[in-house]
Amino acid sequence: MVNRVVVGAHYGLRDWLLQRITAIVMALYTLAFVAFVLAATPASYEDWRTAFAHPAVKISTFLFLMSVFFHAWVGVRDIFMDYVKPFALRLFLQVLVILALIVYALWAVQLLWSV
Amino acid sequence: MKFSIYRYNPEKDDKPYMQDYDVELQPGDRMLLDAILRIKALDDSLSLRKSCREGVCGSDGMNINGKNGLACITPLKDLEEPVVLRPLPGLPVIRDLIVDMSQFFKQYHSIKPYLINDNPPPQKERLQSPEAREELNGLYECVLCACCSTSCPSFWWNPDKFVGPAALLQAYRFIADTRDDATSERLDNLEDPYRLFRCHTIMNCADVCPKGLNPTEAIGKIKEQMVRRMV
Numbered sequence: 362m363v364n365r366v367v368v369g370a371h372y373g374l375r376d377w378l379l380q381r382i383t384a385i386v387m388a389l390y391t392l393a394f395v396a397f398v399l400a401a402t403p404a405s406y407e408d409w410r411t412a413f414a415h416p417a418v419k420i421s422t423f424l425f426l427m428s429v430f431f432h433a434w435v436g437v438r439d440i441f442m443d444y445v446k447p448f449a450l451r452l453f454l455q456v457l458v459i460l461a462l463i464v465y466a467l468w469a470v471q472l473l474w475s476v
Numbered sequence: 477m478k479f480s481i482y483r484y485n486p487e488k489d490d491k492p493y494m495q496d497y498d499v500e501l502q503p504g505d506r507m508l509l510d511a512i513l514r515i516k517a518l519d520d521s522l523s524l525r526k527s528c529r530e531g532v533c534g535s536d537g538m539n540i541n542g543k544n545g546l547a548c549i550t551p552l553k554d555l556e557e558p559v560v561l562r563p564l565p566g567l568p569v570i571r572d573l574i575v576d577m578s579q580f581f582k583q584y585h586s587i588k589p590y591l592i593n594d595n596p597p598p599q600k601e602r603l604q605s606p607e608a609r610e611e612l613n614g615l616y617e618c619v620l621c622a623c624c625s626t627s628c629p630s631f632w633w634n635p636d637k638f639v640g641p642a643a644l645l646q647a648y649r650f651i652a653d654t655r656d657d658a659t660s661e662r663l664d665n666l667e668d669p670y671r672l673f674r675c676h677t678i679m680n681c682a683d684v685c686p687k688g689l690n691p692t693e694a695i696g697k698i699k700e701q702m703v704r705r706m707v
Contacts, residue, residue, distance in 0.1 A: 366636045371664070373673035374702045439676065442669065443633045 380435040383428035390425035413476045426469045430462045477501055477511060478558035481522065485571050492569070496558065508555065509536055509548040523572040531686060534621030537564055538573050544623035546686040564626040566635065579635045580622045580642070587639060587647040587665065592658035608654040615649035615694060617687050618642060624681035624691050630674040637670035641681035641691035644672065648694035651701060663702055672698065 403409050412418055437458050445451045477499055484492035499514045509529055516522050524547075525535040531549035539562040540550055547561075567575035593602070625631045625640035639647065647666060650656050666672040672695070681691040 368637050368668055368670045370669055371667050373669040374667055374699070374706060376669070377673055377699065378703060439674075443630065443674070 376435045376438075379431055383432040386428040387425060387432065390421060390428075393421070410476055413473070419473045419476075423469060423473055427466065430466055434458065434462055477552065479511070479515065480558045480560045481515070481573070482562040483522070483572055484569050485521070485523075486569075494560075501552070506551060507548050508540065508550040508552055508559070511552055511559075512547055512561070523574050525574055532619060534619035537621035537623045537626075537686075539563065539565060544627045544684040546621055546623065549686055564622055566626045566632040567622070575622075575626075577622060580625055580640065581620075583625075583635075583639045584620065584643045584646065586671075587643050587650075588658070588662070589643075589646050589650065591650065591653065591656050592661075593655055594657060602655040604654055611652045611654075612649060614689055615645060615652060618645055618649075618689055619687060621686065623684050623686055627680040627684045628675075629678060629680070630676060634670060634674055638674035639666065639671050641675070641695070644675070644698065645689060645691040645694045648698050651698060659701075660705070663698070663705060666698060667702060 397403075397412070401408070401412070403412060413422070438455055441451050441454050441458075445454060479497040479499065480494050481497060482492055483489070483495045497515050497519070499511060499518065501511060501514065505511055505514065507529075509526060512522075512524060513526075516524075524538070526548065527533040527535045529536075529548045531546050534546070536547040537544060538547055539560075540547065541556060541560050544564060561573065563569050563573045563575045567577060567579065570576050620642060622642060624645075625642045628638075628641055630638050631640040644666075647662060651659055651662050656662075675692075675695050677692055677696075679692045682689075682693070685691070
């Protein structure tokens with residue numbers, strides 16, 4: 362097949378918006394987390410365990426981690442699109458990143474709900 | 477005044493090299509282009525594009541001490557010696573300071589840089605309110621010198637796919653024009669991970685624009701229009 366330049370995938374806006382929204386979620390969680398550490402000064406394993414046993418902490422942490430993963434997906438894909446020119450290698454790397462992020466998400470669920 | 481200028485003649489040279497010049501300026505020499513033309517009088521093999529010599533035609537875009545600009549409106553007194561002149565980065569060099577701008581203009585043409593309005597034109601002109609006309613300020617002044625696009629890393633990596641700041645500024649110029657009827661098609665044409673979303677808001681474009689325009693802001697407004705259309 363002739364290697365023609367093809368563009369016009371007609372996506373990108375959702376990802377761009379998602380990256381902005383997830384950045385806000387991460388910033389808010391980070392501020393809340395720092396505030397918690399400063400205010401409650403958890404020192405022992407038991408303190409941390411009690412904090413993370415609360416469903417609100419579990420869910421907000423999960424939301425934060427999902428934001429990290431989606432944010433990372435858009436960012437890492439951008440790097441691949443900029444720098445990895447062979448199409449087959451780009452596809453392979455992108456699939457690899459998606460699979461890794463799914464594993465991380467499941468792992469996060471397992472960790473958070475094991476407390 | 478001392479200069480170090482990129483020289484490359486593909487018919488004679490194996491590879492590009494930098495040539496040093498020391499040229500005596502005359503009292504009337506104010507801009508960089510004046511000095512380059514003094515050098516050209518000494519060495520007529522030095523090649524560059526120039527035309528209007530007042531920042532309107534956009535021909536003499538080049539890399540001046542590491543930053544893209546128009547030689548004709550760059551004051552000599554602001555330049556550190558030796559003044560290093562190179563062709564605009566990222567485009568194929570034809571000779572010395574002359575680059576092949578085909579890719580740049582191909583991207584420009586891809587955004588349909590003309591008014592699209594199928595309604596029959598009124599007897600005199602298509603009217604705009606003063607507010608609607610105000611929106612075009614900072615957009616229509618672009619002279620297509622390519623200083624911005626060739627300073628953009630996203631354009632360096634994907635010049636065949638990313639539209640680039642200059643053409644995106646022009647795309648917004650027509651999206652913002654109340655006399656244009658093809659807004660939605662224009663947004664469709666740009667909604668693409670490569671064509672528009674290779675812009676990572678690096679802002680080199682706004683930093684170098686010799687006309688003081690801000691392509692990054694225009695790109696942001698294109699994205700805003702897309703979000704408005706979606707939600």
